[in-house]
Amino acid sequence: MEAYAQHTGKLFIISGPSGAGKGTICKRLIEDSDPDRMELSVSMTTRPPRKGEVDGVSYYFVTMEQFRENVLADGFLEHAEVYGNCYGTPKAKVIEKLEAGIDVVLEIDIQGAMNVKKAYPDGIFIFILPPSMSILRKRLTGRGTDSMDIIDMRLSKTLGELSYIEEYDYVVVNGELEEAVDRVKAIVVAEHSRVTENINELIERYKEEI
């Protein structure tokens, strides 16, 4: 099974509304995984490195010109501008990992996930959902970073975003973190047991054995 499962890595897109807890889930997923089997996707950015950030680990730090060249070369699974800085998921880096048999985990908002889906439809798209809108409101309020107006705006944005769930393969409600992490782990295991086009190689191996 291992040889079959390891044949190629899979791209897991962990996505969902702000406050759903996708970052925490990704962190736990990576912490608990074998580093030879699963890695977090590293984004490319034009934002200058902050203290302690390491190129190629925190981000790939590039100039605006390099970033633009990569856009023109169709080199991103998705990219976006946030407050004047550009961020993107470099396609070549992801493909390289997948071909080496390493799963890649990509944490991204819903709009970004929809762009990734266009560029890489073979990805496994997991929507992380807060257990209820009232709990989401509590979480966003608890952060203490946003005014009530901003929180109301986020909640109403979230409602709109729910209609994208049907574009995803899985939905995981993040009520209890441990349960949600276990569910995502189960999805990873299950996806590696899926019957895919690789199955013919497996069958050939059995036939040669006789």
Add this chain to the structure above:
Amino acid sequence: MEAYAQHTGKLFIISGPSGAGKGTICKRLIEDSDPDRMELSVSMTTRPPRKGEVDGVSYYFVTMEQFRENVLADGFLEHAEVYGNCYGTPKAKVIEKLEAGIDVVLEIDIQGAMNVKKAYPDGIFIFILPPSMSILRKRLTGRGTDSMDIIDMRLSKTLGELSYIEEYDYVVVNGELEEAVDRVKAIVVAEHSRVTENINELIERYKEEI
């Protein structure tokens, strides 16, 4: 999530060649599961009950006439004759459980699974594979029940059956039993996180909350 996951049960078909260990895996799956959430499918048979067998638990024991009536009424997901006795999976009993939100596990050979697929394509079809043909030979020899000729025949039948894997959703290699059981459990969890047509109800619940 629970309400969403429990909405309807799912039919898991655990299938594969003789000696792959599907029976042991099903047994473990049921033992470790909540009896309110998962049950083994009970077959209907014309074979007379053996000592200790309970009607409705071991089998549904019926007369040949009752069995034939059920065949004519399209009442089986699959049925077959073995040594003059008839066996079948009663469709109504399975649907009843699924509608009550209970998963049903069906252990069946490959031909039976293919018939179930025609009758109930929404089932989740899991192929249990021995880790290698030489290990399968050892297992079959170890049983001590079959002659070498019969074992050779079984192995060559198995090779032919491998081509059916592509009709399945998942393939689980049963090398280490615990690992195989864990994989099947992960598949069950993952399938209950799948985005299905029920998703609209979930979304409506969130919208009503605001």
